[in-house]
Amino acid sequence: MPEPIELHHQGVERSIGCYLLDTDDGPALFDCGPSTTIAALKVGLAAEGLRLVDIRHLLLSHIHLDHAGAAGALVREHPALQVHVSEIGAPHLVDPSRLERSARRLYGDSFDTLWGELxxxxxxxxxxxxxxxxxxxCFPTPGHATHHVSYLDDDGTLYAGDAAGVRIQPGRYVMPPTPPPDFDLEAWQRTIDEMDRRAPERLALIHFGVADDPQRHLADLRLELFDWAEFVQGGASEEEFIAYGRAELADAGEDVAVYDVAMPLWQSYRGLARWAETR
Ligand SMILES: [Zn+2]
Known part of the structure; x- marks a missing residue:
């Protein structure tokens, strides 16, 4: 059973993780977190007896900064590290200026403390x-982001990224992360079909931990996506949506503060609202 490396993002536990895995070509990471958590990543590797230079491959789910922000800094320190990403994501790793501009628009002044250098x-x-x-x-898993991919290991572990949603283990509530600009309900439903079809035994989530009940988890994600989309399409304001999301978390007995760091509700609202507008 894989265990996430705890990245202690913003000093909050179980908000962002990444995974160390064995591949045909040596140790690899699935996602790497942002630049601000590189020290924690190294502590996690050291706990497994590894240094950054021992890692041969970085498998990225997508290029959002909480998953891939550290990629460039890691390669600068360890130039033999090979980075794998979807075709749409690749140019943004080579030249992150557009990605940085749009992330700065979204995060404003908090960009630097949250993500650090790109x-x-x-x-x-x-x-x-x-x-x-x-x-x-490896297969495309759009919905959260058009360029998202997931990786299925022979051992039955699906390194899902955000395509399987946010669920802070050991909690059971599955939250859809629906940020702008890419959130796409229909594409995401097809992604869930495809993940189901591949019948993984467990889902490795970046936010946070390994879910060992993939069928139930994916069914809940599917329903919650429809529920949120309907709520926002029905004209809910950002304030109403946030109150709705918080009430769901409270009902499920989840720690709202951790979810706020892992996937803020205001961001999910903006993705849903944008999607609803363009339909
Ligand atoms: Zn993302």
Whole structure:
């Protein structure tokens, strides 16, 4: 059973993790967190007897900063690290200026404390994923982001990223992360179909931990996506949506503060509202 590396983002436990895995070509990371948590990442690797230079591959789910922000800084320190990402995501690793501009618009003054530096990844280190990446099956999982991919290991672990939602283990509530600009309800439902079809035994979530009940988890995610989309399409304001989301968390007995760090509700509202507008 894989265990996440705790990145202690913003000093909050169980908000952002990443995974160390064994591949056909040596140790790899699934996602790496932002630049602000590189020290915690190294502590996590050291606990497994590894240093950053021992890692051969970085498998990225997508390029959002909480998952991939540290990629450039890690490659700068360890130039042999090979970074795998979807075709749409690749150019933004090589030249992160557009990604940084749009993230600064979204996060304003808190950008630097949340994410730290965004360093380009040299083109030679960037590999566009195919159907198989260092022995893991790889497939597109859009919905949260158009360029999202997930990786299925032979052992039944689906390194899902945000495509399987946010669920702070050991909690049971599954929260859809629906940020702008890409959130797409229909694409996400097809993604859930595909994840179901591949019948994983467990889901490795970045926010946070490994879920060992994939069928129940994915069914809940599907319903919650429809519920949120309907609520916002029905004209809910940002304030109403946040109150709704918080009430759901409270009902489920979850720690609202951790979810606020892992996936703030205001951001999910903006993605849902944008999606509703463009339909
Ligand atoms: Zn994301």
């Amino acid at each position: 360093t380009p990844v040299p083109e030679a280190n960037v590999h566009v994923v195919g159907d198989v990446v260092v022995g893991l099956a």
